[in-house]
Every structure is written in C-alpha cells, then in structure tokens.
Amino acid sequence: MNLSVKIGRLTLQNPVTVASGTFGYGIEYSQLVDLNQLGALAVKGLRLEPVRGNPTPRTVEVTSGLINAIGLQGPGVDGFIRNYWPFLKEFKVPTFINIWGTTVQEYAEVARRFDALGGVGALELNVSCPNLKAGGAQFGTDLNLLSRVVAACRKATKLPLITKLSPNVVSIAPYAKAAEAAGSDALSIMNSFPAMAIDIQTRRPSLANVTGGLTGPCIKPIALKLVWEAAKAVSIPIIGMGGIQSAADAIEFLMAGATAVAVGTANFYEPQTALQVIAGLRQFMQQKGIRDVRQLIGSVQTGK
Amino acid sequence: MVEQTVQIISNERDTDLYFRLVVRAPEIAPLVQPGQFAHVRILPVREALLRRPFSIFQVSGGTLSILYKIIGRGTEVLARMNAGEELSLIGPLGHGFTVPRLAGETPVLVAGGYGMAALYLLAQRSPQKGVVFVGGRRRADILCEEEFRALGWEVRATTEDGSHGEKGLVTQALLTELKRRAPGRKLFACGPTPMLKAVSQLAARFNLPAELSLDEHMGCGIGVCLTCVVPIKAGKSWEYQRACTEGPVFDSQQIAWDAAA
Numbered sequence: 001m002n003l004s005v006k007i008g009r010l011t012l013q014n015p016v017t018v019a020s021g022t023f024g025y026g027i028e029y030s031q032l033v034d035l036n037q038l039g040a041l042a043v044k045g046l047r048l049e050p051v052r053g054n055p056t057p058r059t060v061e062v063t064s065g066l067i068n069a070i071g072l073q074g075p076g077v078d079g080f081i082r083n084y085w086p087f088l089k090e091f092k093v094p095t096f097i098n099i100w101g102t103t104v105q106e107y108a109e110v111a112r113r114f115d116a117l118g119g120v121g122a123l124e125l126n127v128s129c130p131n132l133k134a135g136g137a138q139f140g141t142d143l144n145l146l147s148r149v150v151a152a153c154r155k156a157t158k159l160p161l162i163t164k165l166s167p168n169v170v171s172i173a174p175y176a177k178a179a180e181a182a183g184s185d186a187l188s189i190m191n192s193f194p195a196m197a198i199d200i201q202t203r204r205p206s207l208a209n210v211t212g213g214l215t216g217p218c219i220k221p222i223a224l225k226l227v228w229e230a231a232k233a234v235s236i237p238i239i240g241m242g243g244i245q246s247a248a249d250a251i252e253f254l255m256a257g258a259t260a261v262a263v264g265t266a267n268f269y270e271p272q273t274a275l276q277v278i279a280g281l282r283q284f285m286q287q288k289g290i291r292d293v294r295q296l297i298g299s300v301q302t303g304k
Numbered sequence: 305m306v307e308q309t310v311q312i313i314s315n316e317r318d319t320d321l322y323f324r325l326v327v328r329a330p331e332i333a334p335l336v337q338p339g340q341f342a343h344v345r346i347l348p349v350r351e352a353l354l355r356r357p358f359s360i361f362q363v364s365g366g367t368l369s370i371l372y373k374i375i376g377r378g379t380e381v382l383a384r385m386n387a388g389e390e391l392s393l394i395g396p397l398g399h400g401f402t403v404p405r406l407a408g409e410t411p412v413l414v415a416g417g418y419g420m421a422a423l424y425l426l427a428q429r430s431p432q433k434g435v436v437f438v439g440g441r442r443r444a445d446i447l448c449e450e451e452f453r454a455l456g457w458e459v460r461a462t463t464e465d466g467s468h469g470e471k472g473l474v475t476q477a478l479l480t481e482l483k484r485r486a487p488g489r490k491l492f493a494c495g496p497t498p499m500l501k502a503v504s505q506l507a508a509r510f511n512l513p514a515e516l517s518l519d520e521h522m523g524c525g526i527g528v529c530l531t532c533v534v535p536i537k538a539g540k541s542w543e544y545q546r547a548c549t550e551g552p553v554f555d556s557q558q559i560a561w562d563a564a565a
Contacts, residue, residue: 024528028549029528031305032305032306032394052543053533056521057521058530058531059523059529064351070529070530070531073530073544268354269345270345270392271307
C-alpha cells in the first residue's frame with residue numbers, strides 16, 4: 001500500500017501533517033506523539049525578530065471551535081535556530097518552516113536565512129494570519145502583494161514554497177492561481193476565519209484583540225469547499241486543512257482535491273489525532289481495496 | 305508527561321458546587337509533584353472541544369484525585385459522570401511548588417476556594433508543618449480543612465460573610481499574622497488572581513519569598529497554543545511565559561503584574 005505523496009520535490013511518507021501554530025516546534029509534543037510517524041510537521045510562524053504576541057485573553061472556546069488571537073508570539077529566526085532546530089533537525093520527517101514578515105523584503109530575508117540553514121523541508125508562507133496589525137492577511141487578500149511576496153521568496157530560496165492562503169476572499173481561485181504563477185510549489189488551504197465572541201455578562205469581547213481567527217471542526221465544510229475550488233484552478237498540490245479530527249475528515253479533503261492534509265486544532269485536545277488519522281486512512285484504503293493514496297486525490301464525482 | 309485513558313472510581317459532591325473525583329491513573333499518579341496539574345478531556349462533551357486543567361489534589365498509589373468546582377459546561381458534565389466511566393488525562397503537567405526543606409523557611413500556605421486543592425500535596429510532602437490560611441466567600445467555599453489538620457498543619461479559615469472562621473478576606477488574616485511574625489517564613493499560594501496579587505504585595509512588604517500558582521485559562525496544556533501566558537520579568541523588560549509549562553507556579557517577584565495592562 002502506498003501512502004506517500006509529493007509536495008514539490010519533497011516526498012512525504014504519508015499525506016498527514018500537523019498545521020502551523022498547533023504543534024509548537026515539535027519538541028513540546030515529542031513525549032506524547034512519535035513525530036517520525038507524521039507526513040510532515042509545520043512549526044509555528046516565525047519572523048526575523050522575536051514577537052511578544054497579543055495581550056490575554058487570547059483564545060475562546062465556541063461551539064465546536066476555537067477563536068484565537070495569539071499574535072504569532074515566537075522566538076524569531078535566531079531564537080528558533082538556537083533553541084529548537086537542534087532538536088527538530090534530528091527527525092526524519094520533513095519540517096515546514098512557517099514564515100511571515102511585515103514587508104516583502106522581510107519575507108525574502110527570512111526565506112534566505114532558512115535556505116542557508118540546510119535541512120529544512122519546505123517554507124510555508126503565512127500571508128493569512130488574521131491577528132496582526134501589520135503583516136499577515138494584508139498580503140494574502142491583495143493579489144498584487146501576494147504575487148510580490150511569493151516571487152520575492154522564490155528568488156530568495158530553492159526550498160519548496162507552500163503558500164498558506166486566507167479564506168477571507170470572495171473567490172479563492174484567483175489567489176491560488178496568483179501564488180502558482182509567482183512560483184509557489186504548493187498551497188496550504190486555509191488559515192482561520194475572522195471571527196469574534198462576546199461575554200454577555202460583561203459586554204466585553206471575549207478576546208483582548210476583540211476579533212480572532214476561528215478554527216476547529218465547525219469550519220471543516222467551508223474549508224473543504226475552498227480546497228475543492230482551488231484544486232480545480234491550479235495544478236500544484238494542495239495541503240487541505242480546517243477542522244480535521246478523523247480519518248473520514250481527511251479523506252474528504254483528499255477527495256476534494258488535496259494532496260495532503262494538516263491536523264490543526266484537534267492537536268490541542270487530542271495529541272494523537274494525526275496518528276489516528278494515518279491509521280484510519282490505511283484502514284479505509286484496505287477496506288476499499290485502494291493500493292495508492294493518490295487514487296483518492298480529487299476523486300469526488302460531481303457529475304451525474 | 306503521559307496521556308492515559310482512566311476510569312472513574314468515584315465522583316462525589318464535597319460541599320455545594322464542589323466535587324471530588326478519584327480516578328485510577330497508574331501511569332500518572334506516581335509521577336506527580338506538588339502543584340502540578342492534569343489536563344482532562346471530558347469525553348461526553350462534544351461541542352466543547354478543549355481539555356480542562358485541574359490541580360492534582362491527592363495521590364495514593366495508582367490513583368489520583370481532583371477537587372473541582374462546577375463553573376461551566378465542562379465541569380457541569382463532569383459532575384454528572386459516574387464510577388466506571390472514562391476520561392482522558394494528560395499529566396502530570398507544569399512546574400510545581402518547591403517542597404520546603406527541614407532546615408529551610410517555615411511554610412505558610414494561602415488558599416482561596418478550590419486553591420486548597422493545589423496545596424494539599426505540598427502540605428503532605430513538606431517535612432516542616434506550618435500554617436494554612438484558607439478563605440472563601442462563605443462556609444461552603446472552605447474545603448478540606450480537616451484533612452490539612454490531619455496532616456498536622458494549623459488551619460485558619462476566613463469567610464467574607466463570617467459564616468465560618470474569622471470574618472474578612474484571607475489576606476487580612478495573613479497580614480495580621482505576618483505583622484506578628486514574618487522573618488524566616490515562606491508563602492505558597494493558590495487562588496483567584498486578586499488574592500494572589502495581594503499575597504504578592506504582602507510578600508514584598510515583609511520581604512518574604514513566595515511561590516504563587518496561577519489559575520489561567522488553558523488550551524493545549526503542554527506549551528503549544530500560547531493561551532495561558534503571563535507576563536514575567538526578563539532583564540529590564542518582560543516576556544510572556546506559559547502557565548502550563550514554565551508555571552503554573554511562579555516566583556512572586558518574577559511576575560510583572562501590570563506589564564500587559
């Protein structure tokens with residue numbers, strides 16, 4: 001049975017990855033989860049400098065979901081390389097380094113730094129974080145800026161580039177095409193949805209940032225539709241994500257056209273989710289007599 | 305840290321909205337240090353996704369117990385669960401209290417409400433006995449007083465309505481005691497944030513060391529989601545540290561209370 005898939009020139013042993021921001025830098029979960037079983041591991045978003053992040057409260061639980069406004073707290077490129085990379089590079093599973101910046105130049109500079117590091121699997125360009133005053137989603141919701149960021153990173157590195165798109169657009173197809181045309185090797189679809197919650201006792205927003213990004217099982221059907229639309233528009237592989245918590249969820253994304261999937265919020269409540277998805281995918285293929293996972297990709301039949 | 309599916313041995317009302325949950329968790333219980341917590345997935349709650357963090361109250365062989373208050377959807381469902389039903393636990397988690405040494409400072413414990421739960425193991429494992437100050441709004445909020453006495457500790461209760469013990473705030477009783485005698489003592493506290501701030505101020509005023517266990521909302525519980533961050537002094541500035549990983553117990557002097565306001 002073949003579970004391996006390709007993202008650009010990178011081969012993943014299986015199509016199940018973990019989403020940026022939901023798995024730290026790998027080490028945090030390493031006592032509970034065998035990281036070597038994963039298809040790939042995306043680290044939390046990094047920019048050049050350390051980032052303090054937003055004030056608290058930063059997350060709020062809602063029906064079948066979670067709204068977060070962390071503000072990309074992180075150690076910066078140097079802090080990551082010093083404190084986390086020595087551990088992470090020992091794993092055979094490819095690492096997706098999620099990067100962001102407040103200018104096109106910063107994105108390119110971070111890309112150069114990781115190109116020079118060696119041993120990185122791919123760079124995931126975060127052009128879609130909804131919780132930043134500068135940077136993030138402004139690049140992912142403007143076709144011209146999106147093209148410039150991707151093109152600048154393309155010039156800065158030979159590493160596979162994955163562009164993580166924002167769902168907060170009227171139609172995702174033009175953004176998917178723009179990233180492809182500018183040299184992206186793959187797409188991550190998608191980041192969180194802008195959302196909010198209010199504490200009716202205090203009349204205050206539940207988040208200090210007022211708004212945040214919605215993730216978790218409640219967004220899965222919306223994410224699935226975006227993956228399906230993007231898959232029809234581009235020929236580069238798509239990593240589908242949004243509320244995946246079971247093998248059945250993951251298989252839906254594959255059938256919609258995703259080449260790989262990422263488990264996100266579910267990691268927070270069930271760290272074994274990604275491994276359970278891999279086992280369940282294997283079982284499904286066995287039951288259906290499917291020898292190659294690639295037979296599932298884009299296999300949804302929408303005709304009569 | 306271990307993830308384990310555990311079976312409920314008992315889950316009974318203590319007083320009012322407080323419950324005692326005992327589970328068989330042989331892989332987790334022997335590892336527990338005072339002040340650490342367990343992150344509990346209440347499996348029957350489908351639409352509320354996240355685990356809930358609880359201080360580990362007592363440990364006995366392969367079992368551990370949790371003393372909790374019904375405060376929301378998760379704990380409401382938990383309170384209705386019965387012996388034999390299953391929960392998923394990750395634990396023990398977090399950086400707990402420093403257990404006092406025989407020749408070290410005399411421990412003074414300060415608890416607000418279910419903050420008592422975080423202090424029991426510390427009292428049990430401390431080679432030195434001391435005083436426990438426990439406060440609550442009313443009588444029903446004063447928990448496990450007799451169990452601390454049974455360990456040989458002196459317990460002084462305060463209630464805001466005067467229905468039990470001395471009337472007033474627990475920190476007022478603490479202030480009176482510290483005025484009487486402060487040098488050579490160390491404070492250990494767990495409770496609501498305003499109480500912890502007051503304890504922190506008293507520690508500074510009397511120049512005493514203090515360890516505080518902060519009660520923060522948590523997501524993943526293991527250091528990834530960055531929900532439970534608290535401002536901690538770093539050089540001349542401050543940084544966010546995680547209550548689930550660097551905490552929940554922090555050195556009182558290191559907390560930059562007003563930094564993020």
